Amino acid sequence: MRYFLAIITMGFFFGCQEQPKQSVVPAAKAEVVYDMYDPSEMAQLMNKMYAHNQTLKQDILAGNIPVEFPMDFMEIHSAALTKANMRNETFEHFSRIFIEAEKAIYDPNASEPIEARFNTAINVCISCHQTSCTGPIPRIKKLLIK
Ligand code: HEC
The missing domain is CATH 1.20.120 (Four Helix Bundle (Hemerythrin (Met), subunit A))
Structure with missing residues (x-):
């Protein structure tokens, strides 16, 4: 769980959003985590x-x-x-x-x-x-x- 949150935070940090908005990204959504981890x-x-x-x-x-x-x-x-x-x-x-x-x-x-x-x-x-x-x-x- 903590591992997934770290990935989400990184994705948002380097990607389009300025601040990590963890509350709107349920960690259960594996596909979202995958997108962040694997840049387009x-x-x-x-x-x-x-x-x-x-x-x-x-x-x-x-x-x-x-x-x-x-x-x-x-x-x-x-x-x-x-x-x-x-x-x-x-x-x-x-x-x-x-x-x-x-x-x-x-x-x-x-x-x-x-x-x-x-x-x-x-x-x-x-x-x-x-x-x-x-x-x-x-x-x-x-x-x-x-
Ligand atoms: C035509 C619009 C457009 C132009 C011009 C543009 N960008 Fe982007 N940029 C985007 C979009 C949209 C994304 C998100 C891409 C995605 O997530 O697939 C992005 C993403 C990025 C990212 C984040 C990449 C990541 O790891 O998520 C960086 C850094 C960046 N651009 C830098 C630049 C720089 C530097 C230039 C000019 C040399 C530039 N951009 C020109 C639209 C643009």
């Missing part, structure tokens, strides 16, 4: 995008200009979500804007400074999260270049 394709992609942008930020701050847009980001258009109905019009809209913003970071002919283009992309991460998955927002904000 989308959750895994999101964690990869987080790590990638963290490295990208360090590169930009060190004065290295990134050259290659990571094509696996395109999986945002197909990766399975924890809840399939999360892939709605709003999600599709923000994924298109996000891919455009992330690609602009790698555009050698862009007129805007790279720091600004990077922050634009991160702000799209945040905008989409405000509509669908607020939990990770404080972590995502840490990616912004001050």
Whole structure:
């Protein structure tokens, strides 16, 4: 029992919800526990995008200009979500804007400074999260270049 609660707490902590709401998740619901323990394709992609942008930020701050847009980001258009109905019009809209913003970071002919283009992309991460998955927002904000 204590073991299951620990998994639920972790799932909520890393996932979309900010605070563990154990009262609304009966520990008896094994399928819920399973979902939390086994991140969706989308959750895994999101964690990869987080790590990638963290490295990208360090590169930009060190004065290295990134050259290659990571094509696996395109999986945002197909990766399975924890809840399939999360892939709605709003999600599709923000994924298109996000891919455009992330690609602009790698555009050698862009007129805007790279720091600004990077922050634009991160702000799209945040905008989409405000509509669908607020939990990770404080972590995502840490990616912004001050
Ligand atoms: C189009 C909307 C959208 C965009 C853009 C977006 N996210 Fe997400 N993000 C989501 C949704 C929805 C989930 C929940 C996925 C699921 O549970 O299947 C999520 C989940 C996450 C998670 C939690 C993963 C986990 O382990 O549960 C992190 C961290 C995250 N996103 C970071 C980012 C970062 C960083 C970016 C930008 C580089 C970004 N997201 C862009 C919608 C978006």
